[in-house]
Amino acid sequence: MNDLIIAPSILAADLARLGDEVDQVIRAGADWVHFDVMDNHYVPNLSFGPVVCQALRRHGIKAPIDVHLMVSPVDRIIPDFAAAGADLISFHPEASAHVDRSLQLIRDQGCQTGLVFNPATPLDALRYVIDKVDLILLMSVNPGFGGQQFLPVTLEKLREARALIDAQSRPIRLEVDGGVGPDNIEAVVAAGADTVVAGSAIFGQPDYAAVIDTLRQRAARAAS
Numbered sequence: 001m002n003d004l005i006i007a008p009s010i011l012a013a014d015l016a017r018l019g020d021e022v023d024q025v026i027r028a029g030a031d032w033v034h035f036d037v038m039d040n041h042y043v044p045n046l047s048f049g050p051v052v053c054q055a056l057r058r059h060g061i062k063a064p065i066d067v068h069l070m071v072s073p074v075d076r077i078i079p080d081f082a083a084a085g086a087d088l089i090s091f092h093p094e095a096s097a098h099v100d101r102s103l104q105l106i107r108d109q110g111c112q113t114g115l116v117f118n119p120a121t122p123l124d125a126l127r128y129v130i131d132k133v134d135l136i137l138l139m140s141v142n143p144g145f146g147g148q149q150f151l152p153v154t155l156e157k158l159r160e161a162r163a164l165i166d167a168q169s170r171p172i173r174l175e176v177d178g179g180v181g182p183d184n185i186e187a188v189v190a191a192g193a194d195t196v197v198a199g200s201a202i203f204g205q206p207d208y209a210a211v212i213d214t215l216r217q218r219a220a221r222a223a224s
Ligand SMILES: O=C(CO)[C@@H](O)[C@H](O)COP(=O)(O)O
Pocket: 009, 011, 012, 034, 036, 068, 141, 142, 143, 144, 145, 146, 147, 148, 177, 178, 179, 180, 197, 198, 199, 200, 201
């Protein structure tokens, strides 16, 4: 398995102290910053946009920023996030009229690409574009809110996505997002995830290093 990447979702951080929260969670051992963008249209909630991403870069955050667009349409905002310092930009195929074009647009801006699948969305869109995808993100909750319960059907879908990825000749990361924490990280990693988003499981604890350490230890059990 690839090295495990832990990407705390800043949606669950104390947003009044966002720069310090991100510094703290990266110092505590997190790998990426997961940046959830909600537009009150594709999902029934509103979060933050490129200016906040840029503010994190200006604050001095060097860790990769993994932008998850829960917006429709997607193309107009992609260059803004690339300019704001995103490293990877993911979107939902049903939110883009031209999935191939949106993936190419992300690449043209110098970022890595991700396609995101809601719990009830099949992986079909990958069939014709997998050669342009650097990361597959499986939602294990319906998107729009942090702090929801993990949907167990995701495990089967992770296995399906893992088989697809393993049949490719180039690396693609498999990320899971929603309701993931110490109680189920072993199961998601055993099912094929190599990149784990966790919001409330990390920011809801007083000691970020302790919870990230627990997540890594439990994930390692999947390999043994
Ligand atoms: O994209 C989303 C929700 O739409 C996620 O990134 C959640 O924000 C993860 O939060 P937890 O379920 O880990 O609290």
